[in-house]
Amino acid sequence: MRRFSKSFTQQEPLSEASIEAAVAVMRTGRLHRYNLVEGEKGETALLEQEFASSLGVPYALACASGGYALQLALRACGLVAGDRVLCNAFTLSPVPGSIHAAGGEAVLVDILDDTTVDPDDLAAAARETGARFFMLSHMRGHIGDMEAIVAVCDTHGITLIEDCAHTMGASYAGRPSGTFGKVGCFSTQTYKHINSGEGGLLATSDPEVMRRAVIMSGSYMLYDRHLAAPTAESFHDTRLVTPNMSGRMDNLRAAVLRPQLAELKARQARWTALYRRIEAGLADNALVDIIPRHAQEDFVGSSIQFRLPSLSPERITRFVAGCEARGIPLKWYGKPQPEDYTSRYDSWRYLPATRALPNADRVLAELCDLRLPLTFTEEECDDIVQLMGDAMEEATDKTTNP
Numbered sequence: 001m002r003r004f005s006k007s008f009t010q011q012e013p014l015s016e017a018s019i020e021a022a023v024a025v026m027r028t029g030r031l032h033r034y035n036l037v038e039g040e041k042g043e044t045a046l047l048e049q050e051f052a053s054s055l056g057v058p059y060a061l062a063c064a065s066g067g068y069a070l071q072l073a074l075r076a077c078g079l080v081a082g083d084r085v086l087c088n089a090f091t092l093s094p095v096p097g098s099i100h101a102a103g104g105e106a107v108l109v110d111i112l113d114d115t116t117v118d119p120d121d122l123a124a125a126a127r128e129t130g131a132r133f134f135m136l137s138h139m140r141g142h143i144g145d146m147e148a149i150v151a152v153c154d155t156h157g158i159t160l161i162e163d164c165a166h167t168m169g170a171s172y173a174g175r176p177s178g179t180f181g182k183v184g185c186f187s188t189q190t191y192k193h194i195n196s197g198e199g200g201l202l203a204t205s206d207p208e209v210m211r212r213a214v215i216m217s218g219s220y221m222l223y224d225r226h227l228a229a230p231t232a233e234s235f236h237d238t239r240l241v242t243p244n245m246s247g248r249m250d251n252l253r254a255a256v257l258r259p260q261l262a263e264l265k266a267r268q269a270r271w272t273a274l275y276r277r278i279e280a281g282l283a284d285n286a287l288v289d290i291i292p293r294h295a296q297e298d299f300v301g302s303s304i305q306f307r308l309p310s311l312s313p314e315r316i317t318r319f320v321a322g323c324e325a326r327g328i329p330l331k332w333y334g335k336p337q338p339e340d341y342t343s344r345y346d347s348w349r350y351l352p353a354t355r356a357l358p359n360a361d362r363v364l365a366e367l368c369d370l371r372l373p374l375t376f377t378e379e380e381c382d383d384i385v386q387l388m389g390d391a392m393e394e395a396t397d398k399t400t401n402p
């Protein structure tokens, strides 16, 4: 059997610009973000400044991970222990995990057929629970109807926090993802859009939320060493009543990220070209339902999802196995035991009793996912489509698999 031989988890190596910037930091020994000499701004503060400016917001904070940024956002927005936090049911485990870590209780909200949150169920969940927070995860880069979502949040007095782990560089109606809510949270972990191994970024336009986030992240009162934060004097009332929950970024990671941030637009174009190529190929297969993209959405196609609504679970199982045998590690969210990033809401058993989520149950049972690393070419995407087509024929062949 012909196999696709490249790895779906191999990202591009870091550019020479990133490597040189990292070596320069190492030569100084000043890896801690606040360890600066006279006149030095520091890689971390510069990254924050450049990131804030890329989003068109005044404030940004770099921190230890995307999940940490989410926790920090909830705490900085005033979450107190036991607060309910709404969250779309299709997301990754660090999202409900961050709500739990911050002392909140996640309340899941149903999704639409395109995998984005259902604004009507969001309103229903808001009425049922009186929740004051909604953590909106733009899962796998799909941005929902932002006008409707923001309207529901406004009506119910809900603070919106965006999980942009899969939408760094994306926008909706011309506005960057992460600037619709009170806080936008991003990840710079290896499998996201810029790579420092681990890392997170948080962006906001609210000065008090930013002051709290800076102090909580472990700033040791060195507020003047931030370039995308409110003035150091303005921290006066906040500084003694806000705990330090250490989770900073260091200059080494920031140094490798800055050249990548400058390249993000170009990466988006390359990713989306791969995505559109696979999408066009899969659209020819009558058994495959492509996820429609909103006209307003300018996404980053770093992974692709599709549904198999007319196939039985047995046939999907055979299709996934056939893809695997051809070197294509397709993820299926309907698998009885969830695996790695297919993490499904029913595997978060520490959550309090969940609401009925009929649409999420139906959509996830037929949803498949494929990563698209930038180490692939468009011709290789055609090959992947071809091999998936072969696996599909085999899985649905009535003579061998009635």
Ligand SMILES: *Cc1c(COP(=O)(O)O)cnc(C)c1O
Residues within 6 Å of the ligand: 065, 066, 067, 068, 091, 092, 094, 095, 137, 138, 139, 140, 163, 165, 166, 187, 188, 189, 198, 199, 200
């Ligand atoms: C990766 C990811 C996160 C968390 O990012 P880390 O940097 O790994 O903590 C949050 N949400 C989603 C949807 C993710 O995929």
